Amino acid sequence: MRRRIAQAALVLLVAGLGACDLEPDVGPPTQYRCIDEDSDPSATVSWSRDIAPLLRRAQGGCARCHDPASSNPIGVQLSGLDLSSLRATREGGARSGTNIVVPGAPCQSVLYLKVLTGPPFGGRMPLDGPPFLSTTELDLVHDWIAEGAHDN
Numbered sequence: 001m002r003r004r005i006a007q008a009a010l011v012l013l014v015a016g017l018g019a020c021d022l023e024p025d026v027g028p029p030t031q032y033r034c035i036d037e038d039s040d041p042s043a044t045v046s047w048s049r050d051i052a053p054l055l056r057r058a059q060g061g062c063a064r065c066h067d068p069a070s071s072n073p074i075g076v077q078l079s080g081l082d083l084s085s086l087r088a089t090r091e092g093g094a095r096s097g098t099n100i101v102v103p104g105a106p107c108q109s110v111l112y113l114k115v116l117t118g119p120p121f122g123g124r125m126p127l128d129g130p131p132f133l134s135t136t137e138l139d140l141v142h143d144w145i146a147e148g149a150h151d152n
């Protein structure tokens with residue numbers, strides 16, 4: 001009797017292992033495909049009208065942590081990135097440096113990459129999200145950089 005149970009267990013084990021072998025090979029996780037091209041060439045994205053307010057807003061924004069004048073600027077302290085003005089933003093942080101914003105190349109711009117689901121290092125921004133940037137807001141950041149990251 002005990003032997004039968006052992007045999008049954010063995011059969012189940014082998015069947016289980018067999019089932020694992022039959023799992024399809026799905027390969028490595030799909031990477032987000034980034035395209036540098038402006039998603040809407042008919043519209044011009046403005047730093048002061050579209051991007052700065054997005055970075056400065058209280059909910060889902062960045063200034064709380066990336067403005068040295070805020071009460072707890074841990075983003076400035078831990079990454080060196082000051083997002084309080086365009087000039088400061090362009091200087092970048094400890095890891096990004098001048099790759100923070102590469103005019104014409106959002107896919108190389110750390111400012112854009114860090115707000116996507118799979119940032120190149122550290123956490124997705126805003127670090128205390130959700131909320132994260134909506135698809136429309138992600139496109140604004142993307143297109144502002146794609147259009148040359150002007151002070152407009």
Ligand code: HEC
Pocket residue numbers: 055060061062063064065066074075076078079080081092093094095096097110111114115121122123124125126127128
């Ligand atoms: C709750 C605090 C917090 C908020 C809000 C926040 N950050 Fe950060 N940020 C950090 C911290 C801490 C780091 C360092 C760790 C890391 O890179 O994940 C960082 C790092 C970064 C870096 C990397 C800079 C470098 O060169 O190392 C970028 C880019 C960035 N943040 C962009 C943003 C943007 C854009 C927003 C708003 C959409 C934002 N952050 C909101 C805390 C924050």
